[in-house]
Amino acid sequence: SLSLEDAALIEPMACAIHTINRADIQFDDVVVIAGAGPLGLMMVQVARLKTPKKLVVIDLVPERLNAALQMGADMVINPSDDDAKVIIDSLTDSYGCDVYIETTGVPAGVTQGLELIRKLGRFVEFSVFGKETSADWSIIGDRKELDIRGAHLGPYCYPVAIDLFDRGLVTSEGIVTHTFSLDEWEKAFALANSLDSIKVLLKPTST
Known part of the structure; x- marks a missing residue:
């Protein structure tokens, strides 16, 4: 019942679903997804189904940010043009985002997230890095008491991905x-x- 385009994305969509499940998104959450590549754009679609208060996507490529808006992001940020911290603070009374999902694969995506996220926030790490990433771990413990959650592949999520495609709730279009x-x-x-x-x-x- 699926198009070839949708069927070809079942595996990565399952990864996106697992990542969003790990984020435990609530109705009143401000959610930031860093990275609008194929996986990030799929995460946008799935996160939108969780109906967070605000869904924000960060990327450096304007075309991908436009795609994120088409897939349900409320707001996009290009860090080369805008100050992400200022924007997120303006949305949250300077408190910080509730959920930060890192899918850029670059070290700056990690340090950016530790800066943007609120105390007791949920930081989900999905991407794979080509080199070691350094961060001030006192932010995680002493300053913010963060929940750091990893996400790997799409365990038990293939049937969910197929069902969401079949019902037209997610798409390969774009x-x-x-x-x-x-x-x-x-x-x-x-x-x-x-x-x-x-x-x-x-x-x-x-x-």
Whole structure:
């Protein structure tokens, strides 16, 4: 019953669902998702279903921020243009966001989150890093008493992902931005490794 585009995203959507489950989002939460790549955009869709008070997405790529708005974000922040701390403080009476989900894969995404999150907030770490990340752990304990939660893959979430796709509550539209036939694989991989695409699908030729 699913399109090929939706079906191809079942695995990463399951990862997004597991991550959002780990965040334990409540109705009155201000939620920040850092990173609007394919996984981040899927997390936006799933987090929107939890109806938080405010859903904010942070990224450096304007096209991806626009996609996040289309998928349900209430507000987007480009840190190269705006001060994320000032904006989050303005939304929370300077208290900080309730939930911060890190899916950038860069060290700055971690330190940014420790700054933006409120005391007793929930910090969910999803991304994989290419190098060690340093942070002031006194923020986690002494200053804010944070809950640090990891999220890995999509355990028990495949049936949920399939059901959400089937009911039209999540979609690949806007995430699968380009489709190629198998014999165009070189062009497809080149595009996939650029910022000119979000997700590229190789589609077998029908017979």
